[in-house]
Amino acid sequence: MKFTRKANAQWNGAGKDGKGYLTTASGALSKTPYSFHTRFEDGEKGTNPEELIGAAHSGCFAMQLSFLLNEAGFTATTLDVAAVVTFEDGSVTKVSLTLEGDVPNIDASQFQEIATKAKEVCPISKLLKADIKLNVTLK
Structure with a gap:
């Protein structure tokens, strides 16, 4: 595609x-x-490139994870992903993704494994050269 x-x-x-x-x-x-x-x-109403990168990354990651969960036979009830983009010394140096998922019938280790794979194959993750951290919680 x-x-x-x-x-x-x-x-x-x-x-x-x-x-x-x-x-x-x-x-x-x-x-x-x-x-x-x-x-x-953060002095006025508006956006910024780093905020938009965070929105793009969290959205892409959540969708990628959903596809990988489906491939493994699971359907998420909810995947909440927050992205914190760190800018320092003229560069985006880090993105921290925090995932909280509600996925029926999956165990925590399998959820972690699939989430880690989603982080690695997410197109926005592959685009970024920053260090990308992932924290996962299964409800």
Whole structure:
């Protein structure tokens, strides 16, 4: 399977005082504001690249895990994934994924094994060069 997705960024002004907008072809983001302040200071409403990476990574990982669980004969009731993206010294250095899953009839070791495989084969995990940690809890 091959496909492409499109997103646009528009930036106006200087780096620290400027502002920008992000738009996705799907319309999920439409002129969503971002700025130095939303990225480095959490000072105003808007998003930032690291937050979007976290959303993309947690969403991709949850979907990948769901497919792998299905292949193993399980269906998750719920997979809650939080991603914390660490930015330091000009680089994204780490992503911590925290997974809490409710999967009937699976034992904790099998859930851990499948979740670890999902982390490894998730397309966004493969894209990132950062250290990716995974913490797993089965309800």
